[in-house]
Amino acid sequence: MRIPLCFLLLILFITGCHPDRFFLNKKDENRIEGFIMSHDLETVEITADNEFVLYEDALVSLRTLGLTQLVADFTVTLINGEGLTFYFRTVQNGFPEQPYIKFDYTTDACKVSENERLIVSVDSIKAKPKAPARIKIMNDGKLINITVDCDTVFYGKTELIATEFVLIRPNQNSRALLSGIFFNDVISINQEIRESIIYENTRKGIKQK
Template sequence: MKIYKLFFIIFILLSSCVNEQFSLNLSNRELISGLIMSDYGTVDVINDNSVMLYDGGFIALKKPGITDLVSDITVDLKEGEGAWFAIRCASNKNEEHPGILLTYSTNGVLVQEKGKSPVNLVQYKAKIDEPTRIVFRNDCKRYDIMINCDTVYTGWTDLPNTEYVLVKALPKSKVLLTGISMFEKGEE
């Protein structure tokens, strides 16, 4: 009779597997929902609070129900050029929808919003094996981008607030994201 139970358990466990979705911060109840949007093998979820992005690795991090969102991510560039971030957007059909885009690379920081002039901040350059804390703070129409506790850019936008931060490794880059936390404005 035991073999029947084993079959049953294996079957139910198999049916519970959805590999493209993951969760972070399960241990401290600050749950973040993640979605792997790139090919198999380009993203590794490590432990409970870290994600490794390989060449082309693309994830969406979501704090369900919170849109005035403060996202705090430590970016550790292991190889290549850097990473690309997007706020005020969503995972679904993200390529069709506008958002505020930040490219953090060895060439500096580039902030872009459709219809506005890009802002290039060359003094903030990514360096290999040098962890950098990047914070996106959304406050109604205003948003702040902080790098290592410096507010490097403050912008105003008419784009709606969303629950998401999208992160993508630049080509031939390997990026470790650690210390990921997302919370509501005012809870910092």
């Protein structure tokens, strides 16, 4: 009995390795599946359950399976360098040949492009080295909304099809810490907002009486 058991454990131990895949928020309903797309697996360092560091030349894709109408929520701390780039409404397979929306978060400005066609450039919103910033990217039907802290970088429509993926790549000589990463269903978030408004109105109505 001991030999088969040891054998089974040995197999489980050896086959457990899959170094280019990782998971964030493992106990969360919207578990995030990550895939290191860069050839060098060392360019991505997972530091906590929803935190990782991207080094130069890293390219990582994140997704929650089946979730395309989402709010992707990141706290980004640029450790050094010029910034990083988010790609969404694209897919990991065949990237970058697939169409995409690109969001550049740099120390010069924030820019949004669709297939390398610049849509907007906002000089007033910039990345500050070593300062955390909350970046939210929303896919809601044809609507996209990108905010940095409470400032809106872009709020508008696109004809690109919504996908599950958000790809992140640091710029040259850049390194960034991404923490507080959550992918939430935009429909349930809207529902929560709607319910909170109804609750607030009801509460006010009671007070008015």
